Amino acid sequence: MRYTADPTLERHGKVVLGGSPLKLFRVTDAGGRLVARIVAGDHVSESPLVERLLDAGAIHPCPAGGPYTAADVTVVVPSFGRPSPVAGALLVDDASPQPVAGAAVRLPVNGGPAAARNAGLALVNTPLVAFVDTDVTVAADWLDALLPHFADPRVALVAPRVVTPGEPISSLDLGADPARIRAGSRVSYVPAAAIVCRVDALRAVGGFDDALRVGEDVDLVWRLDTAGWRCRYEPRSTVEHEPRPTRRGWWRQRVAYGASAGPLAVRHPGALAPLRMSGWSIAAWLLGVLGRPATGAAVGFGSSAALIRKLPDVPARAAFRLAATGNARAGEQIAAAVRRAWWPILAMLAWRSKAARKVLVASALAARSPTRVADDVAYSVGLWRGAWAARTVAPLIPEITSWPGRAGARPPGAD
Numbered sequence: 001m002r003y004t005a006d007p008t009l010e011r012h013g014k015v016v017l018g019g020s021p022l023k024l025f026r027v028t029d030a031g032g033r034l035v036a037r038i039v040a041g042d043h044v045s046e047s048p049l050v051e052r053l054l055d056a057g058a059i060h061p062c063p064a065g066g067p068y069t070a071a072d073v074t075v076v077v078p079s080f081g082r083p084s085p086v087a088g089a090l091l092v093d094d095a096s097p098q099p100v101a102g103a104a105v106r107l108p109v110n111g112g113p114a115a116a117r118n119a120g121l122a123l124v125n126t127p128l129v130a131f132v133d134t135d136v137t138v139a140a141d142w143l144d145a146l147l148p149h150f151a152d153p154r155v156a157l158v159a160p161r162v163v164t165p166g167e168p169i170s171s172l173d174l175g176a177d178p179a180r181i182r183a184g185s186r187v188s189y190v191p192a193a194a195i196v197c198r199v200d201a202l203r204a205v206g207g208f209d210d211a212l213r214v215g216e217d218v219d220l221v222w223r224l225d226t227a228g229w230r231c232r233y234e235p236r237s238t239v240e241h242e243p244r245p246t247r248r249g250w251w252r253q254r255v256a257y258g259a260s261a262g263p264l265a266v267r268h269p270g271a272l273a274p275l276r277m278s279g280w281s282i283a284a285w286l287l288g289v290l291g292r293p294a295t296g297a298a299v300g301f302g303s304s305a306a307l308i309r310k311l312p313d314v315p316a317r318a319a320f321r322l323a324a325t326g327n328a329r330a331g332e333q334i335a336a337a338v339r340r341a342w343w344p345i346l347a348m349l350a351w352r353s354k355a356a357r358k359v360l361v362a363s364a365l366a367a368r369s370p371t372r373v374a375d376d377v378a379y380s381v382g383l384w385r386g387a388w389a390a391r392t393v394a395p396l397i398p399e400i401t402s403w404p405g406r407a408g409a410r411p412p413g414a415d
Helices: 029-040 048-056 113-121 147-151 199-204 216-226 247-259 261-267 279-289 293-310 316-349 354-367 370-390
Strands: 003-005 010-012 015-018 023-026 059-061 073-079 090-093 128-132 155-163 194-198 230-241 276-278 399-402
Touching (some): 010 029, 015 029, 015 048, 029 048, 048 059, 073 113, 090 113, 113 199, 147 155, 147 194, 155 199, 155 216, 199 216, 216 230, 216 261, 247 261, 276 279, 276 316, 279 293, 279 316, 279 354, 316 354, 316 370, 354 370
Parallel strands (some): 073 128, 155 230, 276 399
Antiparallel strands (some): 010 015, 015 023, 155 194
16 A cells, blocks of 8 residues: 655654644664655555554555446435435435435425435445535536545545635635544545445444534544544545525525524534643734733743753654644734634723724734635634534633643653
């Protein structure tokens, strides 16, 4: 098997850094040679080190083939009043006002996409199933890069890249780099707009959760991951998602995405934190925004320098750069958390607090795009609605991995 190195992968002698969240691996001489072969694109055999790197998202498989073809895949399309975009698919009519022509199943009551997909799944007798929404266009060869991943019997789900023509920002587009899908990682979810799944794995975890009308795809991936299955994001396959025709429809879609956070937070404690970060990074940026840039810079510099002694096997320059880069990127993450979760609180405080106004302005400027601001604000409206409905504040509470003065606290980058 060949593998590709994640962009985060770094080698420093017997120390390897990489993955999401970033992890440190101490390897033997043989392990170092193995990592070098992986980076060079050589074939390597399975080993405990390869498994650890895969699990961390530091490397990604590049399967060349496998036992499955398109004939082993049943395409299921959940529909509410629209025809199937895939010829020969198993169409499930989710109680549309007017029956959809060619539907294999018509549900008596509209249950949402999760219920419709489960109804289709019940009729599948192939080893693999693909779910494709009616607003998605797939190419004839869209399965070619996805099916080889199922040569690994532990892979339960593979998702393509979903692009939305005409939209400069899309929460469905998860980028051009492959990834293992896992809560808290760079690719923590994938939309069910187009996915391919192992039927036995889906049935083993009970399929989609019918009680969720939004976020059911996120929930499924996280349950599969918790059950020990592997879920992969494969951007070499790309499908197109139809943009919303009106601004009102666009806004409602984004609000619906945010509304899933509350129910998901109840089902998956700790997975929906709006921010995961070292308290050192938070302190450095807040001091800067609140008018004490010199002190903030000193905190950032000090925490970066402290990582050098925490990672004695890593060259001092590399350790410092690792922490400094983490501190620098922390600003964008904090700004995004403000826009996507906390701005209503800061807006109320802004009437009397100059500091709150500064944080709000800095957060908006960090977005570099009015569209990004609108996207995040719409998501936030849904997040607050969903959190209220689920009676939880979990999607609003940050996860601070270390904090100045806390016993055993670690500076940024020391995972």
